[in-house]
Amino acid sequence: MIGHKRIPSREGGVEIVVDELSTRMVKLGCEVDAYNRFGYHVSGKEFDEKRERYYNGVRIFTIPTPSSSSLNAIVYSFLATIRSLFGRYDIIHFHAEGPCTMIWIPKLFGIRVVATIHGLDWQRSKWGNFASKVLRFGEKMAAKHADELIVLSENMKDYFQKEYGRETSYIPNGIICPEHKEINCIKEKYGLEKDEYILFLARIVPEKGLHYLIDAFKDIATDKKLVIAGGSSHSHDYMDQITTMSQEDSRIVMTGFVQGEILEELYSNSYIFVLPSDVEGMAVSLLEAMSYGNCCLVSDIDENMEVVQDKACSFQKGNVEDLKRKLEELLTRPDIVEKYRKESADYICGRFNWDDVVDRTIYLYMQKEKGK
Template sequence: MIGHKRIPSREGGVEIVVDELSTRLVRLGCQVDAYNRYGRHTAGRRFDERRGRYYNGIRLITIPTPKSSAFNAIVYSFLASLRALFGHYDVIHFHAEGPCIVIWIPKLFGIHVVATIHGLDWQRAKWGNFASDMLKLGEKLAAKYADEIIVLSQNMKEYFKETYGRDTILIPNGIDRPAIKKADLIQKEYGLERDGYILFLARIVPEKGLHYLIEAFKKLDTDKKLVIAGGTSHSDEYVKKIKAMSETDKRIIMTDFIHGQCLEELYSNAYLYVLPSDVEGMALTLLEAMSYGNCCLVSDIKENTEVTEGCAVTFQKGSVKQLGIKLDELLKDSGKVQSFKERSQDFICQKYNWDQVVKETLSLYEQK
């Protein structure tokens, strides 16, 4: 596995997918190596302690990478690919567009390569022109050299067909049915009670549309809090903007990165989960929110509506006004919120299943 930052971690959806996929492949008898990136920030230091160790039966190999966000993925992928040439692998699985910039290297040596495109990353606002160009190049090289390409949505499948004439395999992410937790840690840490807050849980980056949500929320007449839970990803200036917007409203709580029991409690006790994104691949946080039986309010981009179908409330992408109207309606109509809560968990857990994801992915590996 090449392309993620680190496992085990929840730094992004790619990391969760690589973790879930690799763990289940090992259970089926596969030998899996995951090429982690070396990182000097807090999360990086913690996970670098696992160098040379195994996690859930997965061998973790750490690759040195530069601090520069523009070159991080390129250098890591190049070094990981060179190291992988000596691994005697049947298959190398690349994740995300950036790492696919070197997908041709193992292909030159006759190794079966599979690429999962988690989203059209070059569209994301956090990247500058150089990084966006490199991501687009990775996408083109994946289309040209990958033996199999996995996409997460019908929208992306159509994009690859129209842009490159390339057939892809649609294998959405999976989800497990979680246990619902009472508000304990979140009550002690943040003063949060069941149904007492609206939850935004995602990376704090421009394309997630958090600025729309804060602007809309500040105009609402409600005692409920807005909880913003998520870490950053090469988006320091945007985070400063979000903090400045939030500081003027005492109802807004920023928790920073959340994991473990606290994360489970946030999902379990929210009145409403909101994902106002402009760009998505397939948001694992949305799947998770629905798996906990949340009423979800999401932007009407295809990547969101394909997931939720009729089991979530939608608003027009980028419209602060319409987002505010929908929020106000749901805050005033607890019965409507409850009706969505009652059907979201069963719907999402029946629709998406990790074991099925692994079965379909393994079938692509075996086509070599």
């Protein structure tokens, strides 16, 4: 596995997917190596310095990379790919568009490669012009050289067919049905009460649309709090912007990166969950929020609507006024909130299953190489 930052980690959706795939494959008898990246971790330096050799049966190789955010990913992708050439692997599985810039290298040596495109990363506003071109190049390399190409949404499947004439396999992310947690840690640490806060939980990067949510929330008369849970990902200017905006309203609580009991309690006790993204692949946080039985309010991009169907509320992408109207409606109509709560968990846990995801991925691994 190449392309994630590291496992175990909740830094982003790619890390969660690689964790679930690799550990479950090991349980099925596969031998799996994961190439972790050494570098900035949103939990802090002490986590980054933990370099385990094995994690739940998965062998870990940690690739040294420069601290510069602009060089970290590309150096990691190159070094991990070169190191993998000596692993005598049956399959090398690349994750995300950036690492796919190196996908042609193992193909030169006749190694079978699979790529998962987690989202059209070049569209994300946090990347500058050069980085976007590199990501687009990785996308083209994946379309041209991958023996099997996996996408997470029907929208991306249509995109690759129209843009490259490339057939892909639609294998969405999975979810584990969780147990609800009573209020404990988050009350003590942040003063939160059940149903008394709106939750945003994701990386704090421009494409997640958090600034829309803050602008809309500030104009609403409510005693409920807005909880912003997440760390930045090489978007420090945007993080500074969000911090400044949040400090202007005492109802806004910024927790930073969360995991474990705090994460579980936040999901279990929120009034509603909001994901106002401009761009998504398949948001793991949305799957998780619905699995906890949350009423969700999401931007109406195809990738979100494909997940929620009619089991959540939506607003027009980027439209702060529409977001404000929908928030006000949900804040004054607990009956609507309760309706979506009753439907969301059973729907999402029944539709997206990790065991099915793993079985379908292994099936692709075992297909004979196709002529391209």
